[in-house]
Amino acid sequence: MPVIYYVILSSLLFCIGLYGVLTRKNAVAILLCIEIMLNAANLNIIAFSRCWPEPARGTIFVLFVIGLAAAEAAVGLAIIISYYRKSEAIDLDNINLLKW
Amino acid sequence: MNTGLIRLLPELVLCFGALLIIFIDIIYSDIKKYWLGFLAYGFTIISFICLFILGSNKTWLIVQGSYAVDGFSIFCKALLLIAGSVIILFSIAYVYRGMEYKAEFFALILFSLMSMLVLVSSADLILILLAFEFVSISSYILVGYHRDDMKSREASLKYFFYGAISAAILVMGFSFLYGLTGETNIYLIARALGGKTQLLIPDYTLLALLGLVLVGAGFGFKIGMFPFQMWIPDVYEGAPTPVTAFLSVASKSAGVALLLRFFFVVFTNNFSINWSIILLVISIITMFTGNLMAISQNNIKRMLGYSSIAHVGYILAGIVGIYHYKITTGYTGATFDVSPILIYLTAYIYMNLGAFAVIILSEDMTGDNIPSYAGMSQRSPLLAGMLTIFMLSLAGIPPTIGFIGKFFIFGELVNASHYLLVILAVINSIISVYYYFRVVYFMYFVPPETEKKGFSYSLLTMGALWACFAGTLFIGISPNLFIELAKKALIGIDIIR
Numbered sequence: 001m002p003v004i005y006y007v008i009l010s011s012l013l014f015c016i017g018l019y020g021v022l023t024r025k026n027a028v029a030i031l032l033c034i035e036i037m038l039n040a041a042n043l044n045i046i047a048f049s050r051c052w053p054e055p056a057r058g059t060i061f062v063l064f065v066i067g068l069a070a071a072e073a074a075v076g077l078a079i080i081i082s083y084y085r086k087s088e089a090i091d092l093d094n095i096n097l098l099k100w
Numbered sequence: 101m102n103t104g105l106i107r108l109l110p111e112l113v114l115c116f117g118a119l120l121i122i123f124i125d126i127i128y129s130d131i132k133k134y135w136l137g138f139l140a141y142g143f144t145i146i147s148f149i150c151l152f153i154l155g156s157n158k159t160w161l162i163v164q165g166s167y168a169v170d171g172f173s174i175f176c177k178a179l180l181l182i183a184g185s186v187i188i189l190f191s192i193a194y195v196y197r198g199m200e201y202k203a204e205f206f207a208l209i210l211f212s213l214m215s216m217l218v219l220v221s222s223a224d225l226i227l228i229l230l231a232f233e234f235v236s237i238s239s240y241i242l243v244g245y246h247r248d249d250m251k252s253r254e255a256s257l258k259y260f261f262y263g264a265i266s267a268a269i270l271v272m273g274f275s276f277l278y279g280l281t282g283e284t285n286i287y288l289i290a291r292a293l294g295g296k297t298q299l300l301i302p303d304y305t306l307l308a309l310l311g312l313v314l315v316g317a318g319f320g321f322k323i324g325m326f327p328f329q330m331w332i333p334d335v336y337e338g339a340p341t342p343v344t345a346f347l348s349v350a351s352k353s354a355g356v357a358l359l360l361r362f363f364f365v366v367f368t369n370n371f372s373i374n375w376s377i378i379l380l381v382i383s384i385i386t387m388f389t390g391n392l393m394a395i396s397q398n399n400i401k402r403m404l405g406y407s408s409i410a411h412v413g414y415i416l417a418g419i420v421g422i423y424h425y426k427i428t429t430g431y432t433g434a435t436f437d438v439s440p441i442l443i444y445l446t447a448y449i450y451m452n453l454g455a456f457a458v459i460i461l462s463e464d465m466t467g468d469n470i471p472s473y474a475g476m477s478q479r480s481p482l483l484a485g486m487l488t489i490f491m492l493s494l495a496g497i498p499p500t501i502g503f504i505g506k507f508f509i510f511g512e513l514v515n516a517s518h519y520l521l522v523i524l525a526v527i528n529s530i531i532s533v534y535y536y537f538r539v540v541y542f543m544y545f546v547p548p549e550t551e552k553k554g555f556s557y558s559l560l561t562m563g564a565l566w567a568c569f570a571g572t573l574f575i576g577i578s579p580n581l582f583i584e585l586a587k588k589a590l591i592g593i594d595i596i597r
Contacts, residue, residue, distance in 0.1 A: 003300075007279075014272055021265055030261060037268035041275045048279030051300055057284055064226050065271055068233050072264055075237050079244055079260050083253050 006047030013040035027080050027090040031073065038069045104162035107154055107169045110147040110177060111217045117143030118210035125203035133202035137192035140206040144185040144213065151177055165285055166224030168361075175442055176220040176357040183350045183449050184213040186564045190460050191342040193558035197464075199340070205245060209346065212238040216354040220361070225274045225284040228358065232270065232322070235351060236263040242346070243339040255338025262321060262331040270318025276311040277366070280304055290366050305373065312367055312375060319362070322355035325416060326386040329409045333393075336405035341463060344401055345456035348408045349449050356415055356445060364436050368423065376423045379416055384524055387413030391531040399468045400459060403535060404452070407494060410532060411448055414509055415441055417521055421512035428516060440508040443583070447505030450575070451493040454568030458487040461561055470539055475548020484543045486569055491536040493572050496529050500576035 013036060020033030042062045049058020084090050120143075121136050151174060159170040188209060195202045215234035222228045240263065244256025278284060280300050281292035292299060293308065301307070321328040336344045367375060390410030397403040418441045426436070459468075462483055466472045476484040493500035506529065513522045575582045 003279075010275075014268075017268070018265075021261075027257070027261075031264075034261075034264045034268055037265070038271060041268065041271035044272065044275035045278055048275065048282075048300070051279070052282035054282070057282075058278065061226055061274075061278065061284060064230060068230065068267075071237060072233065072267065075240055076260050076264060079240060079253075079256050082244065082247060083257050086248075086250070086253065 003047050003051055007044060010040045010044040010047065013037075013043065025092050027083075027092060030092070031076055031080070035069060035073065038065060041065065104160050107160050107162055108167070109150040109154060110181070111214050113143055113147040113150055114210050114214035114217065117147075118207040118214065121203055121207045121210070125207075134192050134196055136203045136206050137188060137195065140210055141185055141188045141192075143210060144181055144188060147217075148178065148181045148185070151181065161223070165287065166227050167218075167221050168223040169221055172361070172438065172442075173221040173357075176353065176445075177217050179353055179442075179446060179449055180213065180216050180220070180350050183353065183453060184209065184216075184346075186453050186457075186567065187342055187346045187350070189560045189564040190345065190457060192560050194340070194342050194460055194561075199245065200247070201245075205242070208238050208242055212242065212346070213350065216350055219354045220357040222358075223286050223361070223365075225278060225286070225289075228286075228362070229267075229271065229274065232318075232358070233267055235354065236267065236322075239263075239343075239347060239351060242343045243335055245340050245343065249338075251338040252340065253338075255335045258331055258338075259335045262328075266318050266321030266328070269314050269321075273311050273314025273316075273318060276307050276314065280307045280311065286362060286365050290371075293366065293371055308371070309373060312373065315362070316375075319355060319359045320382075323352050323359065323412050323415075324409050325412055326382055326389050326409075329386065329389060329412075332409055333397075333402045333405040336408075337399055337402045337468075341401065341456060341460045344404075345453060345460075348404065348456075349452050352408065352412070353445050353449060356412075356441070360419065360438055360441065363419070364423075364438070368426065368436075374427070376420050376427070379423075380420045380518075380521065383413050383416035383420060384521070385413075386410070386416060387525065387528045389413075391528050391535075394532070394535045397535070398470055400470050400473070400539065401468055403470065403539075404455060404459075407532065407535070408452070410528065413528070414506065414525060415444060417518075417525055418444060418509040418512055420521065421509070421516045421518055424516040424518060425512070440512045443508045444505035446582075447493070447501040447575075450568050450571040451490050451500070451502050454565060454572055455487065455490040455494065457561055457565040457568060458483050458490065461557065461565070470542055471546075472549070473539060473542045474546035476543035479548055486565065487543065488540050489569065489572060491540055493576065495533045495536045497533075498576065499573070501572045501579075502576075504576060504579045 017033045017037035017040060020036065021030055024030050024033060042065055045058045045062050049055040080090055117140060121139055124131065125136060155174045159168065161168055188206065191205065191209065195205050199205065212235055215231050215238065219228070219231040219235060222231050240256055240260045243259050244253055246252035277289055281289045282300070283289050283292060291297060293304065317328060324332040336348060339347065387410050390406050390413055394403050394406035394410065397406060422436065422438060422440070462476070462480065465479070466476070489500065493502035496502045496506040510522050510525060513525070
């Protein structure tokens, strides 16, 4: 299959993730949308890596990105929990102490 | 064994220091925590000495060419280590006054500093991504360090979301660059884009443009360039003050250094798309956003946040100047002279650190609001005088270091005959005088609400403050020595390998 189909798919996934980030109000849902964006990029890298004589380079890149996403999700969930414990809400509409 | 690996010593020292602090805290849990602060300070000094000993004008490409140690990265690392050590001095007293998990704070600062040193040297997409995220993740934790403070937690949450989105955008941009060229090393990507090796498709405009825009957006989040500057004021206001200083000085300088290396290596040599026009527009909007929004601020940390956005605007204008100079003169040499931007960064680091030192010292007595600085000149003449000098410097008025920085950036723009941009930048500097001098006005011409004196001059913070003050004034009055040093260090980015 030509690589362009994969690129279109991953671009769509990326846009879905970005749309979710911009419209969702729940903090955990936003975190999931960010994961979708990261995985769209992973799919892109893997698809591209098949076009080159050394596909291992792209695979290693993706492995690093997966590990990085896990680390980011761990810290992010910790921050969300610490926020939730005090304010009993993770709705971003209520996060308005700091503005302008 | 490759002898080049010894060049990693400054980073390794910092990493070892951070781990050692955590271990000592676990094993001797009843140790006085300020000793750990001194230990952290000591490790930054050792790292600085290692950097100094290993420093040379030669370019070393180690770890399979993915780690570049050259004059540019050594100069940036020296700046970052100076900023880091000064911030550790601030934090010792601050952390001791009331913060949980004191040891981990210093360890996190050291880890973050180490990853910034890696960031300015890395020349490989994977390494750039990892270092970039390492800086971000440790900063998220540092921003939310006051867990009982509503503002701090909120700032941490906002910073995390903006940072995570920027990381995702950055990975997407990298994926297009990788797909187009099949390489992850930025020098090899540049060679491929220059037509030296085969590309995925012969007409690379669309994919390269996607990569350029997405990578620019990812980096733009980190340095706070328009339209990705929204997080800066919120995070600066909510974070503990030493962390605010750390973000605004070290994190931003590392981001600018990364941007310089990446854009000048990948998107300049034999690259047909002229991105300077995009950057020109962005730099103008960034300057105006920062300066106009800063006018109405009442919180001094928030005001400095907007002012740091404006400073990024000047730096971007300098990048446009350098790029344009290269295009108009048809320069084809192997090295790019970026010394104006590095001089500006040095100035920015000194004066901003000084301003934050005064804020930390007077925070207990005055709070963060600018009107509560009323009558500082009577309550503490020393701090008021120093803050006045730093505000003069931030506004770019001689004889301070801020003037020297602006002078070089504007000079570069005149060289590239970008007169419109010079005029707009000067107008911006004039706007900025208003809000910087609002602080001075309150300190000197408004009577104090309370006669309370008794500022607690922590000895360490005072020492750091005097160092910033001396740097701001001394380099401002006689810049020759410093400029000789900067030129001698061959602060250029090698764009061809």
